[in-house]
Amino acid sequence: MATYPLSEAYLDGDVLSAADYNSTNEGINDLAFGQLNAQTGTTYTLGLTDVAQVVTLTNSSPITMTVPANASVAFPIGTQILLYQGGVGQVTITPDTGVTIRSSGLKLKLTDQYSVAGLLKLASDEWVAFGNLSS
Numbered sequence: 001m002a003t004y005p006l007s008e009a010y011l012d013g014d015v016l017s018a019a020d021y022n023s024t025n026e027g028i029n030d031l032a033f034g035q036l037n038a039q040t041g042t043t044y045t046l047g048l049t050d051v052a053q054v055v056t057l058t059n060s061s062p063i064t065m066t067v068p069a070n071a072s073v074a075f076p077i078g079t080q081i082l083l084y085q086g087g088v089g090q091v092t093i094t095p096d097t098g099v100t101i102r103s104s105g106l107k108l109k110l111t112d113q114y115s116v117a118g119l120l121k122l123a124s125d126e127w128v129a130f131g132n133l134s135s
Contacts, residue, residue, distance in 0.1 A: 039063075042089070045096075046119075047073055050081050057110075058086030069096045070124045079121040083131075085110040093117070099125045107133035 037055045044057060045066040057063045065083065085091045091110040095101045101108060101119075110117050110132060117131030 045073075046075075046081060048075065051075065051079050052081070054082040054084055056084045056086050057089075057091045059089040060087055061089045063089050063091045064094050065091050066094045066096055067099050067101060067119065067127055069098045071098075072096065075121050077121050077123060079119075081119045083110065083117045083119070085113055085115045088113050091115075093119070093129055095127075099127065101127045101129050103129040103133055105135060107135045109134050 035053050037050055037053050039055060039057050040059055041063070042059055042061050043064045043066070044055070045068055046055070047068075055065070057065060063085075083091060083093070090112070093101060093108040093110075102122075108129060111134045112132075115132035117129060117133050120128050120130070122128055
């Protein structure tokens with residue numbers, strides 16, 4: 001995988017060449033959601049190593065995937081994490097004490113095997129879940 005100068009500071013008024021734009025844009029695309037974190041148990045609690053990752057949750061039994069409180073794991077606001085249900089055991093997204101997870105229709109279960117959903121941190125203990133979700 002190529003390495004790009006993502007930390008380079010561009011200022012208002014700077015004129016970027018196509019190479020500057022392309023290297024920055026490609027770098028973000030190459031790095032975001034580039035790694036898999038394979039989980040095969042029936043419980044899993046997210047950690048900082050899951051930031052911008054795909055957490056694969058695969059088991060034949062139901063899986064409880066917990067979003068920890070900010071006091072336990074201080075994810076930066078704006079954190080995005082993808083979830084993939086690889087087995088027939090349905091994944092339920094569970095908020096830790098004090099955590100609010102918003103979703104359309106209060107759906108917090110991945111629909112079925114091969115479903116993909118995501119989490120986006122909006123505030124200290126507030127997340128939104130989106131994707132292939134059911135109630």
